[in-house]
Amino acid sequence: MPATHWIYPTNEQSYYSLDTQGNIEVSPQTVLHHIRRMRDEADQWLLTTGFRQMRPGDAIWIYASNPHQYIYALAQAVDVDHDGERWLISLAWDLAATERLISDPIPRSMFGQVARTAAVRADQHTSKVLDDWLTSQKVTLATLSGEPGSDEDLRLRTLRSIVLRQGQPAFRRRLLDAYDGQCAVTGERVEGVLEAAHIGGYKGAHTNRPDNGLLLRSDLHALFDLHLIGVDRDGKLVVSESLAGSTYAKLHGKPLFVPHRPQDRPLKRSLAAHLRLLSKPHK
Structure with missing residues (x-):
């Protein structure tokens, strides 16, 4: 079953979660540093849209909307939750794919879709571009359906089980x-x-x-x-x-x-x- 792709923008107007100090520095290198720290944990980012449609296993592509306008990181949804005030998505980061994207981002000129201040579901053209990138880079998204077939499948399942078990x-x-x-x-x-x-x-x-x-x-x-x-x-x-x-x-x-x-x-x-x-x- 083809993956559902989401484009999540990072800028000073979009919602994101980087540290407990409330910093608004969202450069790709800063996010990469954050991802390296969160590699083996489920990371939480804020949502203002898409929370009723996102599903565990969906691909979340991080997009630098200003000034870069390119995709530079990749994660998969682990769970979507509401804390009484806000919607939050738990993410499992793909560090290897992110490091490739940091060195060679996917420019908006390739996929065309705009995501400024909130996560948007990828349209048909953008989804094809992202699927083609995954194929060309030999990156396989982890799956939560059926038996785990890779270490990444097992990691996603493990992170999800921890999130659900801990509440x-x-x-x-x-x-x-x-x-x-x-x-x-x-x-x-x-x-x-x-x-x-x-x-x-x-x-x-x-x-x-x-x-x-x-x-x-x-x-x-x-x-x-x-x-x-x-x-x-x-x-x-x-x-x-x-x-x-x-x-x-x-x-x-x-x-x-x-x-x-x-x-x-x-x-x-x-x-x-x-x-x-x-x-x-x-x-």
Whole structure:
């Protein structure tokens, strides 16, 4: 199935995400430096259009709209998420293809389509130019359908599984902030194992609210989703009798860490509803 191509412009008016300092330097070399740092992570950029049409695996071509007017980087979509205020796309960068594009960009004179301040879907002519470039450079886009056939397929799948397992990136980031970067139960601070658990389940972007979430270590997240642990009305952990004799049983009755901001604290009614589904509760 042919790839869906998107042209994402970088300039001081378009939306992009480069660093936590709010810098607006978006030269190709600066973006390349950023991509090298994010090679093994899912990177997040902002979206104002296309968020309802973009799909995981879509090709995202980065376009320097002013003054260069050329394509100089390539990524693939991992996931599209809403953080309550903005739409965000998680990207898996193709560093090798980007380095080729940096040294020999695709000028707008070749594909003609204009993308000034927001991502646009490539038209038929632009798509052909981009497909031809991929063929000429022997670049194969990773796929999420069927069995993985290359290291890039596996990398894209892995990045996507991390994004989905940890919770939508923006939602997780908000919980990391709310819980001061520590597991609500154990106090674990290794960020790579901390995940965003939905209390009432994920039912759309509107449920990605801190008061519908807990920041949990990955194993506790799994137990929470399986209704083997829950939280009582006093904010203490309840462990299912199914886990008697395990190391988790020792956590029964442990008070949970509570976010400082009242609006970030988990809703008691949601915790109560979750607790009612606890497997083999204590009598």
